[in-house]
Amino acid sequence: MLNAFSSRRTALMSAAALATLLAAAPALAANPPSADAGLQALRDYNLIVLGNMTSNSDVEGRALVGGNLSGSGTMFTSPHGQSTATLPGVVVGGNLSGNFNLNNSSGAWIGGNDTATVNLNGVQTVKVGGSVTHVPNLNGSTLQQGIGSTAALSGLPMSLADYATSLSTLSTTLAGLTTTQANPVSLVSNNLNINVTGGGTGLAVIDLNDSLLNGNQVSINTEGYDTVVINVFNTVNTADSYHFNPGTFSTNAQTKIIWNFVGATTLNVQGQFEGSILAPLATLTNNTQINGSVAVDNFTQGGEVHMLNYEGHVSVPEPAGWALMILGFGGVGGLLRRRRAPEAA
Structure with a gap:
C-alpha cells in the first residue's frame, strides 16, 4: 500500500513538473x-x-x-x-552619389565617399568616412569628413x-x-x-x-x-x-x-x-x-x-527552441521514470 501511494505521489510530481515546464514554454521558445x-x-x-x-x-x-x-x-x-x-535619418555603408534632400534635421552617416549634391533642411550632423566633393550649405549643421568608415557609422x-x-x-x-x-x-x-x-x-x-x-x-x-x-x-x-x-x-x-x-x-x-x-x-x-x-x-x-x-x-x-524544449520534457520524463523504478520493485 505504501508503495502504491508513493508511486501515485511520484506520478503527481511528474505531472506538476511537466505543468511547470509547459507554463514556462513561451520563455524557453523565445527568439534568438x-x-x-x-x-x-x-x-x-x-x-x-x-x-x-x-x-x-x-x-x-x-x-x-x-x-x-x-x-x-x-x-x-x-x-x-x-x-x-x-x-540619423539616413545611413549609407558605401558611397553616396546623385542629388538628395535631407529633411527634418535628419542627419546622415556615410561610410564611404560623398560625391552627391546634398541639400540640408534643418540643423543636423553629417558624418562621412571618406571625402566630400560638394560641401553643402551647412547653415549651422556639422560636417565631419575623412573620419573613416568605422567612426562614420559608430552609434x-x-x-x-x-x-x-x-x-x-x-x-x-x-x-x-x-x-x-x-x-x-x-x-x-x-x-x-x-x-x-x-x-x-x-x-x-x-x-x-x-x-x-x-x-x-x-x-x-x-x-x-x-x-x-x-x-x-x-x-x-x-x-x-x-x-x-x-x-x-x-x-x-x-x-x-x-x-x-x-x-x-x-x-x-x-x-x-x-x-x-x-x-x-x-x-x-x-x-x-x-x-x-x-x-x-x-x-x-x-x-x-x-x-x-x-x-x-x-x-x-522559434521552432528550434520548441524542439529543444520537447527533448527536455523527454529527459525529465525519463528521469522521473528511473526514480520510480526502485519503488515499483
Whole structure:
C-alpha cells in the first residue's frame, strides 16, 4: 500500500513538473537575439536595403542602405515622431552619389565617399568616412569628413553585417512557423479576402501562394491581433511580378502585417502595396507607393516609401527552441521514470 501511494505521489510530481515546464514554454521558445533584432530593425527603419539602392523618389522615415546609394530623392520627409536623437535619418555603408534632400534635421552617416549634391533642411550632423566633393550649405549643421568608415557609422545598434544576418534569420524563422488560421483566404471575382479570426491578440500566421497576389484586389482584416505574418511561398520560381491592388484594410493593419517573401530573389511591385515587406534575398523594383517597412537586398525605387512602419510587440516563437524544449520534457520524463523504478520493485 505504501508503495502504491508513493508511486501515485511520484506520478503527481511528474505531472506538476511537466505543468511547470509547459507554463514556462513561451520563455524557453523565445527568439534568438538575431531574429529579435530583425523585428526591431523593422520598427526602427522605414527602409532597409542590405546592398545597393538607386532612388528616384522619396522615403518618409529612416533609411539604411548597406551598400551604395545613388540617384535622387528626398529623405526623412515625414518621420511622424521618429526621434533623431539616437539614429540619423539616413545611413549609407558605401558611397553616396546623385542629388538628395535631407529633411527634418535628419542627419546622415556615410561610410564611404560623398560625391552627391546634398541639400540640408534643418540643423543636423553629417558624418562621412571618406571625402566630400560638394560641401553643402551647412547653415549651422556639422560636417565631419575623412573620419573613416568605422567612426562614420559608430552609434548604430549593430553592424551592417548583423542587420543582414538578423533579417535573414527573421525571414527563415517566420517561414518555419505553423499557420494559426484555418481557411483564412477566399478569392471571388479577383477579390482576395484575408480574414484573420479566432479572437486572438498576439501572433497570427498565414501561408499564401504567391500567384494569388498578382492582379487581385487584396483586402485584409487583422481583427485584434498584434502581428499578422503572411508567408508568401513561391511555387514556380524566385522571381515575381505583383500587380497589387489594395482593397479594404482594417484600422492600422499596415503597421501589423509582415509580408514574408520566402526565398524570393526578385520582386517587381507594380501597384500600391500595404504592409511591411520582408525579402532579405530579393532585388525590389517599385513604381508606386509602399505603405510599410521595407527590408530587401537591393532596391530600384520608382515610388515613395511611406511611414507606416511595423509596430508589433510580439515575441515570435522559434521552432528550434520548441524542439529543444520537447527533448527536455523527454529527459525529465525519463528521469522521473528511473526514480520510480526502485519503488515499483
